[in-house]
Amino acid sequence: MIELKHVSRLYRSDEIETTALHDISLTIRRGEFVAIMGPSGCGKSTLLNTLGTIDRPTSGQYLFDGTDLAQLPETGLAKHRAKHLGFIFQSFNLVDDLTIYENIELGLLYREGRKGSRRQAIESAMDRVGIAHRARHFPHQLSGGQQQRAAIARAIVGEPDLILADEPTGNLDTENGAQVMDILRGLNAAGATIIMVTHSPSHADQATRRIDILDGQLVASVAQVL
Numbered sequence: 001m002i003e004l005k006h007v008s009r010l011y012r013s014d015e016i017e018t019t020a021l022h023d024i025s026l027t028i029r030r031g032e033f034v035a036i037m038g039p040s041g042c043g044k045s046t047l048l049n050t051l052g053t054i055d056r057p058t059s060g061q062y063l064f065d066g067t068d069l070a071q072l073p074e075t076g077l078a079k080h081r082a083k084h085l086g087f088i089f090q091s092f093n094l095v096d097d098l099t100i101y102e103n104i105e106l107g108l109l110y111r112e113g114r115k116g117s118r119r120q121a122i123e124s125a126m127d128r129v130g131i132a133h134r135a136r137h138f139p140h141q142l143s144g145g146q147q148q149r150a151a152i153a154r155a156i157v158g159e160p161d162l163i164l165a166d167e168p169t170g171n172l173d174t175e176n177g178a179q180v181m182d183i184l185r186g187l188n189a190a191g192a193t194i195i196m197v198t199h200s201p202s203h204a205d206q207a208t209r210r211i212d213i214l215d216g217q218l219v220a221s222v223a224q225v226l
């Protein structure tokens, strides 16, 4: 599904140059659940944002099902994201003044579809994460665990084949973190490819592969038996 070839990402500000990613080559097959680990500042978010086409490599190739995304203009990337990708963040990123239902609807913003089928997709996504009874509530009326589950519903409502999660359990207690991991494993079992940045070794253990990053370089990639 994904092939990174010699991907580097440099940040330049004033006279200072930072190499966030250095010569990363990586293949991810459909159906994998990949955990990315590494110390703060090592390049995990840059790697995830690159995979999510929110950030562009300074050099190297990013092949997605054989298409080099590094060559696509921004409009092509927006289409690619709408069709293939779902994003989950550490701090949920729900819109405060929209209801949970409307927040999840945002996941269909760039998707075609009649009103009835959109409503069905939203209700089915809410059911999958156990948040249907909160449809008319606003984010601040929900617990952190519920907010993250709503954010997962927003990410999956368009049925993406790749889910990118940046520390999805980082702001949650043990129990809610475990719930989120159960949902992610369920989505993976149902066919979604998942790439997740995490600081939690016990959550990384639940992935089918673990990748370690250090100083912008890939230092280990280990398949895990569950």
Ligand code: ADP
Pocket: 011, 012, 013, 018, 019, 020, 038, 039, 040, 041, 042, 043, 044, 045, 046, 047
């Ligand atoms: P991590 O997610 O592992 O904490 P990041 O990918 O956020 O690491 O950052 C990797 C390196 O790139 C760090 O040294 C960081 O300071 C630098 N960096 C990240 N984003 C930017 C930016 N927009 N401008 C300049 N430097 C950046």
Ligand code: ADP
Pocket: 140, 141, 142, 143, 144, 145, 146
């Ligand atoms: P769940 O098990 O469904 O995640 P919780 O046990 O986290 O629910 O929360 C129990 C109830 O308390 C929920 O109905 C939730 O709406 C409410 N609640 C929890 N935390 C907050 C909060 N910070 N603000 C408002 N309501 C909250």
